[in-house]
Every structure is written in C-alpha cells, then in structure tokens.
Amino acid sequence: MDDKRERILTAARKRFRHFGVKKTTMQEIAGDAGVAVGTLYLYFKDKDDLLVACTEEYIARHRREAETILASDAPAGEKLRQYALDRFRAAEATRTGYRQAAELTREVLRVRPERRLDEGRMMTEYFVRFLRLGIEAGELYTDDPERDARVLLFSLAFFFPGALQDLPYPPKEEDLLLVVDWFLDTWASRVA
Amino acid sequence: MDDKRERILTAARKRFRHFGVKKTTMQEIAGDAGVAVGTLYLYFKDKDDLLVACTEEYIARHRREAETILASDAPAGEKLRQYALDRFRAAEATRTGYRQAAELTREVLRVRPERRLDEGRMMTEYFVRFLRLGIEAGELYTDDPERDARVLLFSLAFFFPGALQDLPYPPKEEDLLLVVDWFLDTWASRVA
Numbered sequence: 001m002d003d004k005r006e007r008i009l010t011a012a013r014k015r016f017r018h019f020g021v022k023k024t025t026m027q028e029i030a031g032d033a034g035v036a037v038g039t040l041y042l043y044f045k046d047k048d049d050l051l052v053a054c055t056e057e058y059i060a061r062h063r064r065e066a067e068t069i070l071a072s073d074a075p076a077g078e079k080l081r082q083y084a085l086d087r088f089r090a091a092e093a094t095r096t097g098y099r100q101a102a103e104l105t106r107e108v109l110r111v112r113p114e115r116r117l118d119e120g121r122m123m124t125e126y127f128v129r130f131l132r133l134g135i136e137a138g139e140l141y142t143d144d145p146e147r148d149a150r151v152l153l154f155s156l157a158f159f160f161p162g163a164l165q166d167l168p169y170p171p172k173e174e175d176l177l178l179v180v181d182w183f184l185d186t187w188a189s190r191v192a
Numbered sequence: 193m194d195d196k197r198e199r200i201l202t203a204a205r206k207r208f209r210h211f212g213v214k215k216t217t218m219q220e221i222a223g224d225a226g227v228a229v230g231t232l233y234l235y236f237k238d239k240d241d242l243l244v245a246c247t248e249e250y251i252a253r254h255r256r257e258a259e260t261i262l263a264s265d266a267p268a269g270e271k272l273r274q275y276a277l278d279r280f281r282a283a284e285a286t287r288t289g290y291r292q293a294a295e296l297t298r299e300v301l302r303v304r305p306e307r308r309l310d311e312g313r314m315m316t317e318y319f320v321r322f323l324r325l326g327i328e329a330g331e332l333y334t335d336d337p338e339r340d341a342r343v344l345l346f347s348l349a350f351f352f353p354g355a356l357q358d359l360p361y362p363p364k365e366e367d368l369l370l371v372v373d374w375f376l377d378t379w380a381s382r383v384a
Contacts, residue, residue: 116361151374154367155347169308175346182343186378 005043007033009057012050017098021051021107048111055108055115062090062119066126076134077184083126084156084180088173091160096170105162116162123156124149131187140187152183197235199225201249204242209290213243213299240303247300247307254282254311258318268326269376275318276348276372280365283352288362297354308354316341323379332379344375 011032015024026047030040044050065086069079095101108115127149134140142148156179159171203224207216218239222232236242257278261271287293300307319341326332334340348371351363 147370148374151371154350154371158346158349178339179343179346182340189382 004033004035004039008035008040008043008050009053013054013057016051016054016104016107017100020100020103021047022103026050051107051111055112059118059122062087062122065090066122070126070129070133076130076137076139077188079133080127080130081177081180081184083130084176085173087123088159088171088176091162092170095161120153120157124153127152134187138191140184141190141192142187148183148187155179155183196225196227196231200227200232200235200242201245205246205249208243208246208296208299209292212292212295213239214295243299243303247304251310251314254279254314257282258314262318262321262325268322268329268331269380271325272319272322273369273372273376275322276368277365279315280351280363280368283354287353312345312349316345319344326379330383332376333382333384334379340375340379347371347375 008029012024012029015029015032024047026040027037029050030037033040044053066083069083069086072079074082094105098104112118124146128145131140131142131145131149135142135145156176159176159179161167161171200221204216204221207221207224216239218232219229221242222229225232236245258275261275261278264271266274286297290296304310316338320337323332323334323337323341327334327337348368351368351371353359353363
C-alpha cells in the first residue's frame with residue numbers, strides 16, 4: 001500500500017472525527033500527514049474525494065474482519081454470533097466514540113447516499129455465508145438461507161441505529177445477543 | 193363518559209397535531225370545544241395535564257384495539273399478525289400523518305419520558321397472550337413465551353422508529369410481515 005496515501009487517510013480520518021468535515025481544511029490534513037498540499041491534491045481532488053476514500057476504508061475493514069471470522073475454526077453459529085457482535089461494536093464506536101460522529105455521518109450520507117443500504121447488503125451476504133457453512137456442517141438448518149438472512153437483518157436493524165438519531169434508549173449488547181442466540185437455537189433445532 | 197371532557201380532549205388533540213403544543217393556547221382549545229376557559233381549567237390544570245390526558249387516550253385506544261383482536265374468532269397466529277399490523281399502521285400514522293408529529297412526540301416524551309418503554313411493555317404483554325392462546329390451541333409452540341415475546345419485540349423495533357428520527361429508509365409493511373410470518377412459521381413448526 002502507498003505510504004503517503006495511507007498517512008493522508010489517517011490524518012483526514014482523525015481531523016474529520018475530531019473537528020468535523022466542514023471545519024477541516026486540506027491544508028490541515030496535508031500538515032498532519034507531513035506532505036505538501038500540492039502532493040495531497042495529486043492523491044485526492046477535494047475533501048469529498050477524501051471522505052469517500054475514508055468510507056471505502058471503513059467498508060474494507062468490515063470485509064477484512066468478516067473474512068477473518070470466516071477463516072477461523074469456530075462452528076458456523078459461533079462465527080455468525082461473533083460477526084454480529086463485531087458489527088454492533090463497530091457501529092456503537094462510530095455512533096458514540098467521536099466528537100463529530102453525527103456531522104461525519106451526515107457528510108458521508110451526502111457523498112454516498114447508498115452507504116447504509118450497502119452495509120445492510122453486506123451483512124445479509126455474510127449471514128447467508130455463515131448459514132450455508134452451518135448447513136454444510138450439519139449444525140444449522142433452513143430451507144431458504146437468503147430469506148432467513150433478510151429476516152435476521154431486519155430483526156437486528158434496531159441495534160444499528162446510525163449516528164443521526166437521538167436515542168432515548170440506546171441498544172444494548174445483551175439484547176442483541178438474546179436475539180442472535182434465539183435465531184441460532186431455532187436453526188440448530190431444525191437439524192433433523 | 194363526560195361529554196365536555198371528551199370535547200376538550202378532541203379539540204386539544206386537533207390543535208396539538210396541527211399547530212403543535214407550544215403554539216396552542218388554552219383559550220383556543222376552550223373556544224374549539226365550546227366551553228368557557230374557566231370550565232376548561234376545572235378539568236385540566238394546564239396544557240401539560242391536557243397533553244398527558246391525550247397520551248392516555250392513545251394508550252387506551254391501543255388496549256381497546258388489542259382486546260378486540262383477542263376477542264375475535266381468528267386463530268392465535270392471525271391475531272398476533274393483525275395486532276402487529278395495527279400497531280405498525282398506528283405508529284406510521286403518528287409519524288407521518290400530522291404536521292406537528294415531531295414536536296408533539298418531543299412534548300409527550302417531556303411530560304411522559306417512560307412512554308416508549310410503556311408501549312414496548314404493552315406490546316410484549318400482548319405477544320405473550322397471543323402465544324399462550326396459540327399454545328393452548330395446539331397451533332403454536334414455545335417453551336418460553338416471555339422470552340420469545342421479548343425477542344419478537346426487539347426484532348420488530350426497527351419498524352417502530354418514533355417521530356423524532358429522520359428516516360432515509362422508512363420501514364415497510366411488507367418487511368414487517370416477512371419478519372412476523374417467519375416467527376409464526378417457526379412457532380408453528382415447533383408443534384410436535
């Protein structure tokens with residue numbers, strides 16, 4: 001991976017999270033990354049372009065984490081459970097971990113309106129893969145993994161509220177696990 | 193039921209929905225209801241008191257609709273399905289049907305912060321009753337109706353977002369039914 005590009009992305013991410021997208025200038029990002037402003041513009045044509053690249057890195061990390069779980073030795077049910085937990089913790093960190101989480105989310109949705117749907121599609125895709133692994137191993141059963149993955153996505157959607165919402169009752173990890181474990185028990189009990 | 197009280201509540205509800213709570217005066221409500229302002233104050237000591245009474249009427253309607261479904265001839269699964277659909281439509285109407293839905297929801301949460309939790313508890317309670325009916329009729333089965341009702345509540349929570357959230361993708365009735373029908377199929381398939 002290109003080292004300068006990486007340094008720019010890291011600097012941009014920190015600035016965006018801490019001060020917000022609007023208040024961050026390309027000059028500040030170049031300064032933090034230790035590159036000339038002219039160099040920065042060779043890599044990214046403007047702030048929106050940088051923001052899109054940061055978002056893509058976030059999605060790439062989602063994929064890396066999921067593939068790591070897929071490659072592990074755990075039973076399929078355990079994999080699905082760990083994946084749901086990882087996504088929950090990542091979403092919670094995005095929602096509450098940065099000073100400018102709400103502004104950053106708004107800006108990402110402006111440059112990438114389909115972002116939330118994309119994440120939902122990715123999660124459904126991985127749910128299907130975990131389910132198929134479970135079926136192959138004789139550990140879980142459903143006659144329609146795609147439908148069940150969609151049902152699970154809706155059933156967990158409450159636990160992924162996004163940073164724009166004012167939450168009187170933020171979702172809890174233990175409640176997420178109650179739902180995930182219930183689904184896993186249901187699929188396990190269907191194994192003849 | 194006291195006719196004057198009813199007229200006052202109807203007038204207040206219309207004003208709150210159309211103009212919002214803050215912009216509505218006790219004088220206007222009295223005028224719409226055709227009672228003297230002094231009479232209005234005999235029934236409700238201030239606007240918040242009126243707002244609480246409107247909220248209680250909303251909850252009473254929820255209960256009436258649920259009891260009507262419970263008293264019907266439909267199989268237990270059908271009852272649960274109809275109940276979930278009724279609640280979804282009521283929530284959607286509250287969210288989108290009134291000009292001042294967001295302000296009204298904020299004001300209700302101010303005078304009754306536990307309101308959303310109360311509704312969740314009521315829904316869980318009715319889910320348990322429908323499940324028990326289904327178990328008695330040999331139509332559905334679970335060894336723990338309370339746990340399953342809680343799981344269903346979380347699984348449907350996404351479909352009841354409240355009026356305060358800016359929703360890029362509002363929940364759809366067909367997706368709600370996908371989830372509800374999946375749960376009903378699961379409980380039906382557990383009948384030995």
